[in-house]
Amino acid sequence: MTNLTLENVWKRFGSFDALKHVNLDLPSGKMITFLGPSGSGKSTLFRLVAGLDSASEGVVRFDDTDVTRMPAHQRNVGMVFQNYALFPHLNVWENISYGLMLQRRPKAERRARAEELLELIKLPHIADRTLNQLSGGQRQRVAIARALAMEPRLFLLDEPLSALDAKLREHMQNELCDLQQTLGITTIVVTHDQREAMTMSDVVVVIDHGEIQQVGTPLEIYRKPSTPFVADFVGTSTLLEGIARQDGTFEFEGRRLNVGCIGEAERDHTPSLLCLRPEQLALRTQSDDPSHAIPVEVRLIRDLGSEIEVTASFGKYEFLVKEPSGHSLGYSEGDRLDLLLPDHAHVMRA
Amino acid sequence: MSARLGRLYVCFVALFLAMPFIVVAGVSFNEKKRLYFPPRGFSLDWYRDVVSTPEWLDPILTSLTVAAIATVIAIAIALPICFMMWRHGILFAKALFGLGLVPFMLPPVTSALGFLIFWSEIGGYGSFWATTISHSVFLVTIPLMMISLGLETVDEDLLDAAASLGATETEIFKTVIFPLILPFVFGASAFCFVLSMNEYIIAFMVAGFTVETLPIKVVNSLRYGYSPAMAAVSVFSVLAAAGLFLLVARFGDLLKMVGALDKTD
Amino acid sequence: MTVQSTSVPTAAKSSSFGRLDSKNLILIPPGIMLLVFFLCPFLIMGAVSFYYRVPDGFYEPDFVLSNYAAFFDPVFLTALVRSLTLCAVISVVCVSLAMPFTYLVSRMRRVVQIPIVILLLCILTLSEVILGFSWTILLSRTAGVSNILVWLGVLDRPVSLYPSSFAIMIAMLHFCFPFAVLTIYPPISRFDRSLPEAAATMGAGPVRAFFTVVVPALRGTIISALVLVFVFALGAYLFPQMLGRPADWTLSVLITDQAIYKSNIPFAAAMSVFLCLICFSLILGVGKLSKKSEG
Numbered sequence: 001m002t003n004l005t006l007e008n009v010w011k012r013f014g015s016f017d018a019l020k021h022v023n024l025d026l027p028s029g030k031m032i033t034f035l036g037p038s039g040s041g042k043s044t045l046f047r048l049v050a051g052l053d054s055a056s057e058g059v060v061r062f063d064d065t066d067v068t069r070m071p072a073h074q075r076n077v078g079m080v081f082q083n084y085a086l087f088p089h090l091n092v093w094e095n096i097s098y099g100l101m102l103q104r105r106p107k108a109e110r111r112a113r114a115e116e117l118l119e120l121i122k123l124p125h126i127a128d129r130t131l132n133q134l135s136g137g138q139r140q141r142v143a144i145a146r147a148l149a150m151e152p153r154l155f156l157l158d159e160p161l162s163a164l165d166a167k168l169r170e171h172m173q174n175e176l177c178d179l180q181q182t183l184g185i186t187t188i189v190v191t192h193d194q195r196e197a198m199t200m201s202d203v204v205v206v207i208d209h210g211e212i213q214q215v216g217t218p219l220e221i222y223r224k225p226s227t228p229f230v231a232d233f234v235g236t237s238t239l240l241e242g243i244a245r246q247d248g249t250f251e252f253e254g255r256r257l258n259v260g261c262i263g264e265a266e267r268d269h270t271p272s273l274l275c276l277r278p279e280q281l282a283l284r285t286q287s288d289d290p291s292h293a294i295p296v297e298v299r300l301i302r303d304l305g306s307e308i309e310v311t312a313s314f315g316k317y318e319f320l321v322k323e324p325s326g327h328s329l330g331y332s333e334g335d336r337l338d339l340l341l342p343d344h345a346h347v348m349r350a
Numbered sequence: 351m352s353a354r355l356g357r358l359y360v361c362f363v364a365l366f367l368a369m370p371f372i373v374v375a376g377v378s379f380n381e382k383k384r385l386y387f388p389p390r391g392f393s394l395d396w397y398r399d400v401v402s403t404p405e406w407l408d409p410i411l412t413s414l415t416v417a418a419i420a421t422v423i424a425i426a427i428a429l430p431i432c433f434m435m436w437r438h439g440i441l442f443a444k445a446l447f448g449l450g451l452v453p454f455m456l457p458p459v460t461s462a463l464g465f466l467i468f469w470s471e472i473g474g475y476g477s478f479w480a481t482t483i484s485h486s487v488f489l490v491t492i493p494l495m496m497i498s499l500g501l502e503t504v505d506e507d508l509l510d511a512a513a514s515l516g517a518t519e520t521e522i523f524k525t526v527i528f529p530l531i532l533p534f535v536f537g538a539s540a541f542c543f544v545l546s547m548n549e550y551i552i553a554f555m556v557a558g559f560t561v562e563t564l565p566i567k568v569v570n571s572l573r574y575g576y577s578p579a580m581a582a583v584s585v586f587s588v589l590a591a592a593g594l595f596l597l598v599a600r601f602g603d604l605l606k607m608v609g610a611l612d613k614t615d
Numbered sequence: 616m617t618v619q620s621t622s623v624p625t626a627a628k629s630s631s632f633g634r635l636d637s638k639n640l641i642l643i644p645p646g647i648m649l650l651v652f653f654l655c656p657f658l659i660m661g662a663v664s665f666y667y668r669v670p671d672g673f674y675e676p677d678f679v680l681s682n683y684a685a686f687f688d689p690v691f692l693t694a695l696v697r698s699l700t701l702c703a704v705i706s707v708v709c710v711s712l713a714m715p716f717t718y719l720v721s722r723m724r725r726v727v728q729i730p731i732v733i734l735l736l737c738i739l740t741l742s743e744v745i746l747g748f749s750w751t752i753l754l755s756r757t758a759g760v761s762n763i764l765v766w767l768g769v770l771d772r773p774v775s776l777y778p779s780s781f782a783i784m785i786a787m788l789h790f791c792f793p794f795a796v797l798t799i800y801p802p803i804s805r806f807d808r809s810l811p812e813a814a815a816t817m818g819a820g821p822v823r824a825f826f827t828v829v830v831p832a833l834r835g836t837i838i839s840a841l842v843l844v845f846v847f848a849l850g851a852y853l854f855p856q857m858l859g860r861p862a863d864w865t866l867s868v869l870i871t872d873q874a875i876y877k878s879n880i881p882f883a884a885a886m887s888v889f890l891c892l893i894c895f896s897l898i899l900g901v902g903k904l905s906k907k908s909e910g
Contacts, residue, residue, distance in 0.1 A: 052510050072513040073521075079514040085507035089529045099515035102525070150515060352821045356719045360731075363716050367734055367789065370749030373759075377752055387758030427645040434642055443642055449649050455898050457850035459867040460887040463874055464656030467663050467884065487653040519638070541740065548742035551852055555874065565744040572748065572857070581752070584745045591740055595733045604729055608736075609801030 002062050002153040002186045003028040004049065009058030011044050011210075018044040020210045022058070026188075026203065031180050033189045033197040036207035037233065043158065045207065046190045050156055051075045062153055078147030080157040084139045086131055092118070092142055093127040099150040117145035120179070137168050144176075148183070155180070155187040161196060173200050194234045198222065206230050222277075224263060224346050231275045231348070238319045240274040244347045249291075250274050253315065258291040260344040272347045278320045280342040283310060285331070287338040296339045298331060312339060371588055378581035385576050396582040406583060409567035416482050416553070416563060417546035423486035424542050425535060428493035433523070436501040447494055454491040461488055462555040469556050476560040481553050485546045492545065493538035496607055500534025501527070503606075533602025540594040548587060657891075664884035674881050682885035691869065691886070698865040701780075702848035705787050706795075709848075710840050713795035718829060720796075721804045735793035743790065743853035750786040751777060751857060782858035787851055795844045802836040835905045842901040846894045866890055 004026045011019040019041050026032050034042040047053040048060065051072035060068045067075055086095050094101070096117050097110035111127075118124050121141040131139065140160065147155060160176070161169045177200055180187045191197050197204050198218040206213040206221060206229075214226045225231035228239055242252035244261040246268055251257075257274075265272035287293035296312035296319065308323040319339055323329055331337060373387050381391030400406040431450065434443040453461050465484040469475040504527060512522045528535075550565040558566055564587070568580055598604055667677035685691065720731055738746065752758050754776040761773040776782055810832060814824040830837070852867035864872070866886060874883035 050510075050514055052513065072510070073516045073518055075514075076516070077514055079511060081507045081511060083505070083507060085505060085511040087508060087511075087526060089526075098512070098517075098525070102516050102521055146511075146515070156514075356715075356821070360716060360719050360723075363712065363792075364731060364734065367738060367792065370746060370753050370789065371737075373753045374745075374749045377758055385752055385755065385758050387752070387762070423648070427648050430641045431645050434639065438638075440639060440642065442639070442646065446642070446646055446649055449654060453653070455846065456891050456894050457846070457852075457867055459850065459852050459870050460660075460891050461656070463870060463880075463883055463887045464660040466874060467660050467880060468652075468656035471659060483648075483652050487648060490649070490653075541736075544740040545742075548740060548744065550742055550744045551871070555871070558875075565742060568744050568748060569853070572751075576752075580748060584748060587741060587745050588737055591737045592733055595736050599729050599733065604732060605725065605804075608732060608797055609804070 004154065004186065004188075005059075005061040006045075006049075007059040007061070009045075009048065009055045009060065011041075011048060011053065012056045018210050019048070019055075022210075022212055024205065024212065024215065026186070026205075028063075028186050029184045030202040031177065031187050031189070031200055032203045032205065033191055033201040034205050034207055035191055035194060035197040035234070036213075037192055040207045041210035042190050042192075042207045044210075046156060046158060046188065049154065049188065050077050050079055075154075076150060076152050077154040077156055078150060078152035080140075080143045080147050080155075080160050082159040082162060084143040084163075086139060086143055086146070088131055091127075092129050092131070092134070095131075095142060096146045096149050098146065113149060114145075117149055120148070121145045122175075136164060137172065140164065140172065144179070148185075152185070155183075155185045157187070157189045159190055159192070161191075162193070169196075176200065198234070204234075206233065208233070225275060226264075226348060228273055228348065228350070231273075236278055236320050238276045238317055240276065240317060241271055241350060242274060243268065243270075244272045244274070250345075250347065255294075256291060257294075257341060258289070259341050261347040262344055263347040265347040265349045271350045273350050275346045275348065276319065276341070278322050280345065281319055281321045282340040283312065283321050283323075283331070283337045284340055285337055287340055293338040293340050296337055298333050298335045298337060301329070301333055312337065314339070371585075374581045374584045374588075378578050378585050380578045383577050385578060385581070396578040397585075399579050400582045400586065406567070406579065409562045409564045410583075410586075412562060413547050413564040416478070416485060416561075417543045419482050420485035420489060420546045421539050421542040423483065424490045425493050425539055427486065427490050428497055428538070429535070432494060432497040432501055433527070436498060437527075447498070450490045450494045452491075453488045458488070458549075458551050462552040465552055466555040476557045478557070478561050480556040481561045481563065484552050484556050485549060488549075488552055489542045489545055492541045493535070496534050496538040496541070497531060499607065499609070500531035504530050533598075534607060537598045537602055537604070537607045540598045544591045544594055547590070660884045661888055663881055664888045666881045666884075668879055668881045673878075682881045683889075685882055685885070686889070694864055694866055694869050697863070698849060698867075701783070701787070701865065702845050705784070705791055705848045706841050706845040708788060709791045709795040709844050710799075710837060713792060713799060713840070714830065714833075714837065715825065717796050717799050717803050718825060721800065721806075722808075732797075735796055738790065739793045739797065743851060743857075746790055747786065747853045747857040750782065750789070750854075754782050754785075754858070777858045778860050778863070780859060780863050783854050783863055786854045786858055787848055790851065790854070791844050791848050794847050795840055798840045798843050799833070799836055802833060806833065839901045839905055842897050846897060849890065849894065 004024070006022050006024040009019060009022040010017065022045065034045060036042040044053065048055055051067065051070060051074075055068055058068070059066055062075070087098065090098065093111060093114035096114040100110045100113060114127060115124070118127055121144055123138060123141055126134065126138065134142065140163075157176075161172055164172060173196065189200060201218060203215065204218055204221050205215050208229050214221055214230045216224075221230060221234050225234065225237075231237045231239060240250070240252050242250050244250055244265055244267050248260045249256050250259050250261050252274070259274065261274065283296070283298070284293075294314050296314045298310060298312050299318070300311040302309045303325060305325060307325050308329065310321045310323055310329075312319050312321060321339070376387045376389050377385045378396055379389040379392050379394070380386055381393040384390075428450065431443050431446045434440045435447055465480070466475070469477075469480040469484070474480040508526055509522050512526045517525060548565055550569065553561065553563045554566055554569075562570075564583065568583060571577070571580060595604065598607070663674065664682055665678050665680070666674040667679050668674045668682070720728055753760060756773045756775040759773065759776060761770055761776060764770040765773050806829065810828050811821070811824040814828045815821070819827060849865075850867060851865065852871055855863050855865050855868050867890075870883045870886050870890070873879045873886070
């Protein structure tokens with residue numbers, strides 16, 4: 001159980017700032033994800049935590065120990081690489097017990113530890129197989145076992161599920177969560193897949209352009225995005241530009257919308273953004289309260305079988321609304337309808 | 351139709367390539383000291399002669415020793431250069447790598463003359479070490495190219511993985527990098543060894559009259575007339591080379607070593 | 616993370632440039648070996664090429680151009696022209712034969728490819744001694760191909776086919792062919808197979824697909840192979856002696872002859888330097904050319 005802290009960390013490559021004043025205090029024993037698009041700096045941050053790169057500035061701490069200048073091989077972090085990085089010249093159990101081999105532990109002990117871990121990842125009979133006898137999913141698990149063999153202080157996984165097919169990915173997500181809960185180890189997963197981040201983690205760290213955008217639980221991130229980037233990157237949303245008023249209303253395109261603005265954006269003066277999620281919206285032919293609706297035109301109807309996605313527009317804004325599948329909608333593309341707004345919605349600084 | 355034509359072409363060329371070996375092998379079985387093909391009579395006496403008389407055995411042993419030592423030195427030169435260039439991008443290593451490729455860009459005669467002048471200037475002309483060291487630096491191109499080819503196949507994530515599991519830089523080299531490039535090191539050694547065994551011009555120029563390697567012995571005896579014994583020696587040389595390369599192919603991926611793309615990628 | 620993953624290794628590497636780390640010390644032994652035993656010989660050879668040759672003796676330090684002036688000797692000039700023509704012909708023939716061969720072999724199964732590659736490597740590593748000896752037998756009266764021709768009724772009685780320039784040509788072709796194949800093997804094995812397949816869907820037979828798609832796409836490879844084989848062929852020194860007459864001697868033979876038998880080291884050195892310069896400029900030139908065509 002290790003608590004990871006980063007204080008004012010910078011990482012520069014030449015004139016390029018890969019990470020800018022990163023401050024993080026991550027709880028121990030939790031499942032944490034670094035979420036961000038390609039090139040956001042999440043992998044740089046990850047390599048910094050692992051000790052594979054060193055920070056240009058700032059301090060990295062494991063509990064109370066300053067590990068900023070400590071090389072990777074002394075940090076005792078377990079890593080799972082995107083392509084697994086299993087040693088091709090070693091078989092399964094030799095891969096798992098590689099760290100113990102470096103410590104010159106007797107063979108029997110290494111073998112026993114490897115068997116123990118294979119038990120843990122539910123692949124008890126493959127100890128003597130070579131790597132090319134394994135499927136992608138099995139390699140993934142062996143990589144996990146290898147990373148856990150040394151009882152690491154931190155468990156780091158870089159895009160662990162990206163190489164698996166959709167079905168297997170979902171299955172492995174659950175297994176990883178179970179494993180993390182059983183071991184209670186502080187775990188960091190790097191991913192660009194917001195769905196994965198939302199379903200797996202206790203804490204999500206959203207990163208873009210080398211800066212931490214938001215840290216919070218998946219629900220917080222989804223419901224109360226603190227920047228337009230987060231709102232856009234996590235889930236689908238429509239951001240309305242306007243001014244949030246003291247009384248909770250939102251002034252938008254000459255209308256005063258009665259949506260009950262919540263959030264920390266400044267009131268009355270500076271422009272803010274109102275974040276609307278598909279599940280907060282509904283389409284009606286006629287609304288009772290004009291201050292609670294926006295007139296829209298239906299652009300596109302897509303029946304996905306499980307649900308129907310309706311795209312409606314107002315001026316430059318596009319809204320996604322989800323309707324249950326299986327019965328008639330009562331409207332079609334091109335119709336003009338009213339978009340019903342929720343009682344409460346999140347506002348943020350523009 | 352054209353597929354068959356292609357196969358025919360490949361077979362024809364392969365036959366052309368193998369023809370000298372077939373004839374030499376045939377000639378070596380002649381009973382009398384004349385070279386006939388097809389052989390007249392059948393005898394293995396010439397092979398027995400080669401392995402039992404010092405006339406042939408001595409140069410064979412000399413060549414084996416020179417080749418073995420030259421190979422070890424060539425690998426010892428190439429390995430640090432390739433490694434430092436690949437892992438740390440050291441400029442000096444890159445320069446040495448470039449220098450090491452030069453011997454194979456030039457006609458061997460020029461290197462041989464360079465060695466001849468050098469060794470006579472510093473006083474090593476005609477010595478065993480003149481031959482051996484000259485061979486090792488002349489052949490260094492092979493391990494340089496093959497080991498760096500081998501290093502290119504090592505996934506850098508493996509090194510990070512090893513580091514995260516507690517391996518120091520030295521341990522990473524010993525437990526990950528070296529085992530992975532071992533087939534290439536072995537392949538390079540085989541090439542160097544066979545090339546040194548058969549190298550003539552340099553051995554001749556730096557110590558041709560004192561250190562009699564097998565190729566020098568063959569050329570010298572050609573002057574005094576042919577005998578099936580020389581054919582037997584040639585058969586030995588061919589078999590040794592083919593055997594070593596076969597071993598390399600068993601031990602590693604020979605096609606990859608000569609630069610082919612891995613089809614499983 | 617495309618930006619980071621590409622910049623991380625280079626950044627890590629550039630930071631270690633020039634820094635005298637203790638780990639860099641392992642470069643010292645190989646450095647000494649190459650600089651002392653390889654670079655020095657070439658530098659000394661360059662110097663010797665300007666030395667003055669003492670008649671009937673050795674040579675002494677000086678700066679004379681007479682060794683280079685000796686190039687205008689007709690013996691040297693004819694040898695030069697002969698060498699260049701011979702190697703050019705060998706190079707063109709080798710590469711033309713090797714292109715389809717390599718292409719066909721690279722598409723065969725591994726079990727077929729490996730023995731062929733081993734055969735090529737054997738020829739390439741055996742050097743000219745064994746091969747030259749083999750060819751003298753193969754072209755001889757008693758054991759050679761002429762016996763087959765007699766048997767076929769083409770000839771009345773077996774003849775010896777060497778010494779002759781034909782014998783040199785055929786032996787050099789045999790020797791250089793594996794080199795040509797192994798030079799073009801890597802690019803051909805990496806060659807995108809869908810290109811000839813696409814040509815096939817448009818109605819080109821395999822032979823036409825080869826000449827209209829494969830050959831033009833590998834133009835750069837062919838040019839560099841031509842140069843490399845040319846330089847490789849320039850290195851042949853035993854075939855002209857074993858299979859030819861003194862009139863067939865090439866530059867490489869001339870250098871050996873001057874150095875060993877005529878004891879004219881400065882002249883041999885001058886010819887060597889000249890040969891090196893030809894090879895260097897050719898290889899660097901073709902390197903530039905291929906870089907240009909890539910960019």
